[in-house]
């Protein structure tokens with residue numbers, strides 16, 4: 001089959017290649033996608049937790065440092081208070097030394113962990129200050145012990161230095177803890193923003209994942225939905241891959257392809273068996289039709305034999321001509337039916353509707369005679385051709401014609417007309433109308449259902465219209481019906497017109 | 509008996525008439541051939557035939573109607589119906605309406621001649637048909 005424009009019977013090769021293409025893609029299932037999405041969630045949460053953990057432990061160290069720094073400042077301040085007392089009231093310096101020792105202890109003991117927050121330079125300066133101060137106090141103590149002559153003068157000199165140094169030391173320590181306090185506040189402020197940032201990122205991630213899943217799952221779902229609708233109209237083109245990866249939907253697509261192949265196959269069988277039924281109906285008529293030429297042959301041959309010797313040559317020749325003519329007539333009657341009955345592959349070709357309709361009416365010629373109905377053919381000569389299978393389209397029109405003949409009374413009429421389809425441009429419309437008993441409105445919705453019939457058992461199977469609609473839809477067309485019990489019934493078959501060879505074909 | 513047997517043959521197949529004309533003339537019948545019911549009925553108004561042979565199914569009018577008209581006009585006429593396949597019901601109807609006999613298509617000339625002889629017998633034309641039948645070699 002060169003032109004697979006009929007979508008009804010997908011070629012086995014076409015189907016298996018579609019299936020192969022569907023299955024050959026790398027697998028990336030919905031489960032894996034979901035897992036990936038949730039892994040992203042988990043990683044985000046873990047990152048946020050880790051960040052919080054790190055920030056909190058930094059904060060803890062800072063707070064500890066602040067505590068130590070405050071105690072250190074306190075010790076220095078105490079030392080300075082006693083130092084002041086010493087200079088004012090001459091109290092001893094022991095208390096000063098004690099507090100300085102305490103301060104040093106603080107500086108030394110917790111140096112390792114707590115003072116890491118300080119830069120090495122700051123720490124050195126702190127320690128230098130403390131050393132210097134301690135040394136100065138020590139020199140004062142020495143002076144007390146030895147009581148040198150110029151004690152007062154020396155004391156005064158040291159006092160100035162001690163005072164200057166002490167105040168520097170205190171302000172440095174306070175400055176430092178103030179700096180640290182600021183930095184702790186900053187960290188806290190940052191910490192306050194963290195959940196907000198987390199929420200924003202989470203929102204973005206959720207939006208992305210929702211979008212991703214929607215695309216990954218709803219996309220194929222709506223595609224499959226469209227396919228289901230397509231199948232309902234009789235289009236059985238196999239589904240081909242649209243995405244890079246294979247997933248559970250691909251298995252569904254494969255299953256659908258298998259189903260379509262089965263349905264198409266069954267439909268073919270149905271079409272074929274209904275055709276044979278129609279052939280059965282026609283055979284009776286054809287047998288009757290054949291009676292006439294056979295009778296003519298019989299009479300002519302008998303008379304030729306009887307009067308052979310008395311007949312003139314001209315008379316004999318005339319009789320032989322009659323014999324030949326009647327034999328040819330019989331052949332024509334049979335050939336038309338055999339052409340129709342022949343089981344064959346669907347073949348698309350450019351079809352002349354006028355010719356097809358005349359042949360079809362010819363097939364039913366005797367049925368028409370039996371009914372006593374009049375057939376009116378109104379087919380314009382310039383009809384555009386239709387791409388399709390001659391046999392199955394002929395079957396469609398035959399079914400409609402036989403239905404019409406069943407509906408009309410003796411002396412009724414059936415009109416077969418065709419047009420370029422003014423209401424539906426691009427289509428050729430064929431109308432089969434009768435003035436028969438019509439279809440009651442409550443029955444009308446069901447006439448295309450398989451096995452729906454109002455005819456007696458053995459007379460109708462109810463498959464005619466269902467099979468016909470299947471065939472017409474395969475050709476990308478449609479059948480419409482209009483009926484009223486008073487005026488009769490009109491069936492309109494719309495088929496895509498082939499303007500330029502190839503254009504009438506539907507893209508697969 | 510001096511009177512010759514008059515036969516009207518009505519069949520829309522022209523060849524039927526062409527062959528039956530000489531076949532029946534041979535047995536001493538006056539044969540008139542018609543291909544359409546209309547002219548045949550006209551002729552039947554003018555003349556009462558002894559025997560009418562009509563096809564039961566024709567395009568314009570069927571043989572039953574012809575039978576009815578003949579019976580109305582001249583019940584004595586013997587009407588022989590040529591039947592085809594799948595017209596058993598019609599045959600029954602025709603019988604009820606007074607058809608003399610049936611002959612099924614396809615038939616041989618001799619078969620029709622036999623039926624006509626029977627009809628002639630029933631009309632009192634004794635021996636007419638049989639005597640005229642030639643021996644078939």
Ligand SMILES: Nc1ncnc2c1ncn2[C@@H]1O[C@H](COP(=O)(O)OP(=O)(O)OP(=O)(O)O)[C@@H](O)[C@H]1O
Pocket residue numbers: 399403404407434436437438439447448452453454455459460461462463464465466489
């Ligand atoms: N032209 C018509 N006029 C009146 N009723 C019709 C006409 N065409 C179809 N119908 C109704 O539609 C029913 C279904 O038609 P369909 O051709 O599918 O089956 P069927 O003719 O009953 O059986 P089958 O075609 O197998 O012999 C018919 O039984 C009849 O009631």
Ligand SMILES: [Mg+2]
Pocket residue numbers: 399402403460464465
């Ligand atoms: Mg039908």
